[in-house]
Amino acid sequence: MNTKLIAKNPTAYHNYFIEDKIEAGIVLFGTEIKSIRAGKVNLKDSYANIKNGEVYISGMHISPYEHGNIFNKNPLRDKKLLLNKREINRLIGLIKQKGYTLIPISIYFKGNFVKLELGIGKGKKLYDKRQDIAKKDAQKQIAITLKNKLLLS
Numbered sequence: 001m002n003t004k005l006i007a008k009n010p011t012a013y014h015n016y017f018i019e020d021k022i023e024a025g026i027v028l029f030g031t032e033i034k035s036i037r038a039g040k041v042n043l044k045d046s047y048a049n050i051k052n053g054e055v056y057i058s059g060m061h062i063s064p065y066e067h068g069n070i071f072n073k074n075p076l077r078d079k080k081l082l083l084n085k086r087e088i089n090r091l092i093g094l095i096k097q098k099g100y101t102l103i104p105i106s107i108y109f110k111g112n113f114v115k116l117e118l119g120i121g122k123g124k125k126l127y128d129k130r131q132d133i134a135k136k137d138a139q140k141q142i143a144i145t146l147k148n149k150l151l152l153s
Contacts, residue, residue, distance in 0.1 A: 004109040006036055009043040012105045014129065016121030021105065022091070024055065024116050025082035031065040036114055038065075041107060048081065048102035048118055050092055055081040057104055057116065081116060094120050 012018065028036070035041065040063035048057045056078040083091070094100050105117040124132075 002109075002111060003115075006039060006107045006109065006114075007041045007043050008106045009046065009104055011044060012103050012119060012121070014124075014132070016101070016103050016119065016123055017128075018103070018105065018119040018121045019100075020094075020120040022083070022087060022118045022120070023110075024118050026057070026107075026114050026116055027080040027082065028062075028114060032062050033114065034065045035062050036107070043104050043107060046104045048104060050088070050095065050102075053085075053088060055083055055088060055091065055102070055118075057081055060104065060107075081118070091120070099123060 042061040046057055046059040046061075048055055050056075058078050059076065060079060061076055091102065095102065099122045100120060101123065103119045103121050105119045107114065107116050109115070
């Protein structure tokens with residue numbers, strides 16, 4: 001199916017070790033869909049939690065649609081995620097383990113439907129983040145060195 005990326009969570013892989021991913025639908029209203037089509041969505045401070053056996057995403061900001069007037073909803077309201085019971089029970093079991101949490105990774109269109117990629121992750125410590133930054137810097141230096149050698153030869 002045709003997928004089109006709308007937004008990514010820039011801090012997901014920086015702050016968490018993502019161990020598993022799951023795709024979920026989102027319950028949205030018409031004006032929210034129009035704002036999402038315009039790319040006016042932010043996942044930076046968002047997280048997912050489970051209430052009464054249902055999964056909700058909190059902190060996802062969808063800007064109000066300019067021409068929506070009274071039909072616009074609260075930009076930061078909790079949005080219900082569409083998962084089947086087996087997937088929810090699996091998530092509940094994983095979250096009960098120490099340190100695991102649900103992190104929204106990206107939001108995209110799959111055909112005409114808006115889908116959210118949800119990651120099951122464990123928080124990184126400061127020294128883990130430093131190691132990741134050091135690895136990225138080393139890879140960047142290697143790439144620059146190889147590029148310079150190819151240009152010189």
